[in-house]
Amino acid sequence: MRDDQVAAAEDAAIDGIDFDGLRLSPAGAEYHLLIGDGEPRSVANDELGAALSAHADYVTNWYYWHAVAPQKADRWAFLRWVEHAGDLDVERRYAAMGDGKFARNWGQLRITVTIDADGERRYGLGHVDDADEPETALDSYDDPLDARTLTKYDDDGHFRPLKTAPTLQTGWQFTDLSGADLVTAVDFFYPATVTNWHRERGTKRSDAPAGRAGAERHASQEGELDVSHWRETMARQTGIYGLIETWDRGEGHEHVEWVAEACCDDSQCLKRREWQYDEETELDAPGGEGEFPCREPCSLVVAAARKWTKLESEESRTYEFDLTPSEKEQIEAIIDAVADGTADEIRDADVYDGANRYRARFLRAKLFDEDGNLSGVETGE
Amino acid sequence: MQALVIAAHGSHLNAGSSQPTFDHADTIRAVGAFDEVRESFWKEEPSFREVLRTVDADEVYVVPLFISEGYFTEQVIPRELRLDGWDPEDWDSDGTSATHTTLTASDTDQTVHYCGPVGTHDSMSDVIVQRAESVTGDTDVGDGFGLAVVGHGTERNENSAKAIEYHADRIRESGRFDEVQALFMDEDPEVDDVTDFFESDDIVVVPLFVADGFHTQEDIPEDMGLTDDYRTGWETPAEVDGHRIWYSGAVGTEPLMADVVLERAADAGADVDAAIDEVRSTTGGSPASGD
Ligand code: SF4
Numbered sequence: 001m002r003d004d005q006v007a008a009a010e011d012a013a014i015d016g017i018d019f020d021g022l023r024l025s026p027a028g029a030e031y032h033l034l035i036g037d038g039e040p041r042s043v044a045n046d047e048l049g050a051a052l053s054a055h056a057d058y059v060t061n062w063y064y065w066h067a068v069a070p071q072k073a074d075r076w077a078f079l080r081w082v083e084h085a086g087d088l089d090v091e092r093r094y095a096a097m098g099d100g101k102f103a104r105n106w107g108q109l110r111i112t113v114t115i116d117a118d119g120e121r122r123y124g125l126g127h128v129d130d131a132d133e134p135e136t137a138l139d140s141y142d143d144p145l146d147a148r149t150l151t152k153y154d155d156d157g158h159f160r161p162l163k164t165a166p167t168l169q170t171g172w173q174f175t176d177l178s179g180a181d182l183v184t185a186v187d188f189f190y191p192a193t194v195t196n197w198h199r200e201r202g203t204k205r206s207d208a209p210a211g212r213a214g215a216e217r218h219a220s221q222e223g224e225l226d227v228s229h230w231r232e233t234m235a236r237q238t239g240i241y242g243l244i245e246t247w248d249r250g251e252g253h254e255h256v257e258w259v260a261e262a263c264c265d266d267s268q269c270l271k272r273r274e275w276q277y278d279e280e281t282e283l284d285a286p287g288g289e290g291e292f293p294c295r296e297p298c299s300l301v302v303a304a305a306r307k308w309t310k311l312e313s314e315e316s317r318t319y320e321f322d323l324t325p326s327e328k329e330q331i332e333a334i335i336d337a338v339a340d341g342t343a344d345e346i347r348d349a350d351v352y353d354g355a356n357r358y359r360a361r362f363l364r365a366k367l368f369d370e371d372g373n374l375s376g377v378e379t380g381e
Numbered sequence: 382m383q384a385l386v387i388a389a390h391g392s393h394l395n396a397g398s399s400q401p402t403f404d405h406a407d408t409i410r411a412v413g414a415f416d417e418v419r420e421s422f423w424k425e426e427p428s429f430r431e432v433l434r435t436v437d438a439d440e441v442y443v444v445p446l447f448i449s450e451g452y453f454t455e456q457v458i459p460r461e462l463r464l465d466g467w468d469p470e471d472w473d474s475d476g477t478s479a480t481h482t483t484l485t486a487s488d489t490d491q492t493v494h495y496c497g498p499v500g501t502h503d504s505m506s507d508v509i510v511q512r513a514e515s516v517t518g519d520t521d522v523g524d525g526f527g528l529a530v531v532g533h534g535t536e537r538n539e540n541s542a543k544a545i546e547y548h549a550d551r552i553r554e555s556g557r558f559d560e561v562q563a564l565f566m567d568e569d570p571e572v573d574d575v576t577d578f579f580e581s582d583d584i585v586v587v588p589l590f591v592a593d594g595f596h597t598q599e600d601i602p603e604d605m606g607l608t609d610d611y612r613t614g615w616e617t618p619a620e621v622d623g624h625r626i627w628y629s630g631a632v633g634t635e636p637l638m639a640d641v642v643l644e645r646a647a648d649a650g651a652d653v654d655a656a657i658d659e660v661r662s663t664t665g666g667s668p669a670s671g672d
Pocket of ligand 1: 164263268269270271273294296298301
């Protein structure tokens with residue numbers, strides 16, 4: 001603990017302190033001091049410094065959260081969550097951080113935190129799947145801006161248009177970030193997740209930083225997460241996306257169930273979908289178990305919905321194909337493999353899997369005519 | 382505290398689309414002009430809907446990294462940012478003259494200085510010229526050279542052609558190049574016939590696009606006859622009908638674009654004059670970015 005930290009606490013004591021088990025209130029020529037679950041006692045003004053120095057962890061903890069950690073309410077609350085500040089007292093947190101034992105998962109991110117003798121936290125950030133990798137096996141970064149590049153491609157080098165898809169690349173680590181830089185990096189990996197998570201926790205928690213400029217504005221942002229459901233989101237669209245609204249024909253919302261099942265399932269996106277068909281109509285599709293919420297259909301879903309709106313305006317018609325039972329099942333297996341993204345994993349010689357490449361090529365050779373029509377049946381206009 | 386938000390289009394398909402936005406944001410971060418700088422996209426994240434809540438400042442300058450005034454700057458961005466009381470008339474623009482307006486974002490109560498797009502700012506003419514310098518490797522380029530400024534055309538947005546013509550006129554008036562011509566992809570005068578419009582042997586062609594993508598890297602090179610197949614690339618300069626065509630790729634990748642972003646914010650009242658000087662000096666002589 002440094003002298004300036006004690007001095008800062010002494011200065012603040014004039015207005016009283018009640019934070020994480022450090023309770024201090026002025027009473028004439030002395031202070032009332034209460035630490036954790038201990039006994040309250042009175043301390044003379046000129047002995048306050050010495051009294052505080054005997055409780056270094058409480059002082060450095062107060063100092064970190066008021067003078068070092070970012071004060072924007074959501075960033076602050078997120079860093080508090082990282083070290084379980086809502087559940088554990090200072091002593092237990094300090095012990096665990098001292099041993100480097102705290103780790104929190106945020107989507108596919110794994111966040112660790114350590115602490116030094118002055119209560120200064122340093123954060124580590126990596127991929128959950130790399131948790132057991134030796135540090136030397138991972139590429140190290142220290143600039144949070146690098147997160148933008150890491151989040152761009154998956155492990156196969158494919159572009160990730162949806163930041164919260166469960167395809168974050170592995171093999172990297174940030175080992176020594178400040179609290180502010182940690183939040184910046186997390187916001188590049190999963191933009192706006194911290195702030196929306198914070199809004200969602202809202203009034204349930206009261207651990208917002210007090211007494212800072214702009215606190216009023218931040219206070220107004222806590223509370224309910226502003227969810228924008230399918231109907232209002234599509235009604236808001238203009239330009240080429242204006243037509244999506246016409247997909248809602250007042251004949252139920254099954255189509256939106258299919259969209260949510262296709263796009264928002266945890267296997268596709270780690271946000272927990274909170275938007276529904278409309279305020280009154282919940283979707284049956286699972287919203288997911290993610291830590292952070294999704295408050296409205298994203299641009300990828302909107303773009304896909306435009307395509308589906310056009311496709312789904314077609315009337316179905318009856319085609320006749322002759323298939324063996326195994327061929328019917330094979331077509332189902334191929335659709336499953338593409339939908340689950342497992343087609344690449346089927347081994348070349350695994351002809352027992354209907355979605356195997358040779359099996360698919362055989363089916364095509366047998367059933368398609370030279371124009372690519374299944375069983376020679378034309379699609380028609 | 383003041384923050385800068387750069388609002389760009391982005392892409393679901395093209396990983397490179399966001400890169401110029403990141404690069405210009407980093408240039409501005411490096412000079413420390415704003416407490417925070419954040420990129421935001423229509424097609425990527427953070428979305429326009431959510432970007433304001435990710436910045437701490439009470440005062441935010443929003444600069445659209447778009448070429449012209451139109452659908453995105455007048456409808457999409459203000460709507461998604463939830464700028465209360467926005468009315469395109471507030472910009473009082475003739476199609477290329479929007480500067481800024483100040484509004485409150487209903488989502489966050491932040492004061493938002495909503496700026497006109499980078500593409501119509503006067504300093505964009507300098508970036509076009511610098512792009513010509515970059516691609517020719519000649520900081521004095523002009524004498525004996527023609528310059529074509531290329532855009533979409535009016536098909537989707539009449540202001541798009543206005544922005545192209547605006548800069549072509551300004552550069553022509555400066556007298557730096559022997560000839561200057563505005564050309565378009567989907568209307569006359571068409572970029573396909575580029576050599577018909579110039580006497581000069583050497584023609585620099587600068588597309589007024591924010592990012593390289595399939596228009597600038599596939600359509601325009603093939604339309605001009607630089608190559609039969611964009612995948613095999615092309616020479617710089619390339620010989621076409623007895624002219625040498627110096628094709629620069631999207632102007633938006635030019636490092637000096639960061640200056641235009643800052644100029645927009647400065648016009649809206651941001652205190653960034655020192656930063657502008659610094660950015661101009663660091664990006665002023667940058668070489669071409671490898672088109
Ligand atoms: S709309 Fe669905 S896919 Fe898009 S971010 Fe939300 S949960 Fe994920």
